[in-house]
Amino acid sequence: MAMQELLKDEDIKKALGAFQAPDSFDHKKFFEMVGLKAMSAENVKKVFKVLDVDASGFIEEEELKFVLKGFSKDGRDLTDQETKAFLAAADKDGDGKIGIDEFEAIVHE
Template identity: 55%
Template sequence: MSFAGVLADADVKAALAGCAAADSFNYKTFFKACGLAAKSHEEVKKAFFVIDQDQSGFIEEDELKLFLQTFGAGARELTAAETKAFLAAGDEDGDGMIGVDEFVTLVKA
């Protein structure tokens, strides 16, 4: 599964370029730049299931680390600090994972 049909390739490339440097990732900026923030709740949920690589129903810390790579081959991994900040922003219930509803809230924030 990919983001084809949900996000424009040019927008994704621009979003990835905007956070290519280590410690430059900002989820709000990224979601806006790639166009995900403007998508419907259902489309955001589709994106969640692409990012949830093990299909557990949650995005865990190891999947967040590889977050950018789900948007483009060759993209960098998030740094430990970026990963922890991203998880903290999205994990509303404190279980150490981001569920689908938490992800939608995070994207739409």
Template identity: 65%
Template sequence: MSMTDLLSAEDIKKAIGAFAAVDSFDHKKFFQMVGLKKKSADDLKKVFHILDKDKSGFIEEDELGFILKSFSADARDLSVKETKTLMAAGDKDGDGKIGAEEFSTLVSES
């Protein structure tokens, strides 16, 4: 399964373009632009599993750095600052990783 099975390719392209500059990434705006906010809990779980590259059941910090590439192969990597900001926003229990429930909360807060 790919992101375009769940989200509009056009929405993804616009969102990736909006955050092309380094240190411009805003997860709240990004999630809204790609259409994640309108998705069901089941669809959010599917997106979570795409982002969980190593299939550990969590999105770790190294996976977060490549989050944009999960939406579009030609997207940039997040900067260290952007990655740490996103982890801080999503890691509600402080264990250094984002679980499926934390991801759903992160998207819904956007």
């Protein structure tokens, strides 16, 4: 499933444009701008599955670095600092990765 089947292309472009500068990524604002925050838990979990590139059931730190590319191939890589901050905010059980329920929870925070 492609991200464009779940979210509006114009919202994705606008959100990616707002966070072009390194160390500017704010997951809460990003999720709101792309329309994820307003989506049902079921649809947020579909987005998670697109971002879980290796289909492990988790978004690991290495996948998280490329999370914006999951929304569009034009997305930039997150910096190490952004990746670690995002992981720390989402990883509620402290296992070093983001599970599907953790992802849904942080989107709807």
